Amino acid sequence: xxxxxxxxxxxxxxxxxxxxxxxxxxxxxxxxxxxxxxxxxxxxxxxxxxxxxxxxxxxxxxxxxxxxxxxxxxxxxxxxxxxxxxxxxxxxxxxxxxxxxxxxxxxxxxxxxxxxxxxxxxxxxxxxxxxxxxxxxxxxxxxxxxxxxxxxxxxxxxxx
Numbered sequence: 001x002x003x004x005x006x007x008x009x010x011x012x013x014x015x016x017x018x019x020x021x022x023x024x025x026x027x028x029x030x031x032x033x034x035x036x037x038x039x040x041x042x043x044x045x046x047x048x049x050x051x052x053x054x055x056x057x058x059x060x061x062x063x064x065x066x067x068x069x070x071x072x073x074x075x076x077x078x079x080x081x082x083x084x085x086x087x088x089x090x091x092x093x094x095x096x097x098x099x100x101x102x103x104x105x106x107x108x109x110x111x112x113x114x115x116x117x118x119x120x121x122x123x124x125x126x127x128x129x130x131x132x133x134x135x136x137x138x139x140x141x142x143x144x145x146x147x148x149x150x151x152x153x154x155x156x157x158x159x160x
Contacts, residue, residue: 053084
């Protein structure tokens, strides 16, 4: 049992170190994937398109860096900026979303990349605290299981 807990503890420790060391690569990868999702955005039931809509609605943002990122997409030439960028969905018409100047007043102007990364960074202290707590319980479990094993071993010799 102690060996199993030690193995799990080491795996979690390695994952935390790798995540910390490669955090900049993770950000770069997220930015490029978000940009790719915008370029391939469509209104079908594509999971990437749904994820972009969910991020934009939830965080009140639009595009990667700002709303003008949509102007470089194929979707913009057909339908304009997606309705998930609208501040008030009832107030956005398709004509407004096709004109970047009118859309600026009706959509969220901040980009999603900065909001997502800043939200993740702000929650990292909570994740780190919870992970530290779990690690402490694992270490206590390792120590107690070693003590129990030692106690059982000592008692067996006394019985014989």
